[in-house]
Amino acid sequence: MNIRTHKGNNLYDILKKTVMSGGLALVLFVFVMVYGCRSENDIPDMYIDQRSETLMNGENVIRKQYLDAVEICRSMGKKISGLPEDEVKKLGVSRYQLAITGNKVATRKESWGFRMTGHYHHPGECRFALVYSGDLTVKVPGKTVVYDLDEKKVTKEEQGIPEAFMLPFRPLSETPGAGQEEQQGISGMKRSEGEMYGQPTVTWTRPAGNTEVLWSGGRQWGFSEFPSDSTFAVPGSMVLEKVQKKDHFTIRVKTHRFTVGEPVDQVPFSIPHRPDIHP
Incomplete structure (x- = not known):
């Protein structure tokens, strides 16, 4: 109201x-x-699941490093203890999940790499292991908690003003681009409209070929469809896809699931023994 x-x-x-x-x-x-x-109010539940990779010449950079290392070991006649295929597919991938409800905003970031132990630890053998890192950030009115998913411990906790929780969700003008801040940086860009997961979208294409797809159906909850500095979806800018080229590298972000108005599974966004941040 x-x-x-x-x-x-x-x-x-x-x-x-x-x-x-x-x-x-x-x-x-x-x-x-x-x-x-x-109350929890005019904001519908939202959930997005995304993947990001850094590519060079179309290949995942970390995965190629692993395959090159395996080939070098093989050419040297060493015994190889490599990663199973399902773990190889995870290499160089970052997974990002965002959940928004009326009284909670949570982000879960995870990534996978590898490490190798060589001759000094295992003579005549190359052993590879998957390396995992991740953190979960949960924000509720008046409090933000960061939890390390690998070490399974809280690494940061901040107190805030409860009333400030809703600030990112203030409605935008019904007319896209009416605010000067939204118009900045779009000169020379091509704009097209589309749809993804049943939701309206706007695609921006830069002269250099970089593209960005944003949700255009959330202005009443503070989400702008204009280009964003964010790599992933965040309150205020629901980035759905992004291709960003720099030098010889390309960062590619894709969305695997996006829902609006459906119940959000809170299990991936729960911090053990912290009922105060699971309203």
């Missing part, structure tokens, strides 16, 4: 006049209607 504020007729003035006239019950009714209806 939106409360419009006009000079001499804002919510405070209305409540003040009502109290002075003895209408305490009406005051309580108005309070419940205004703040109760805003």
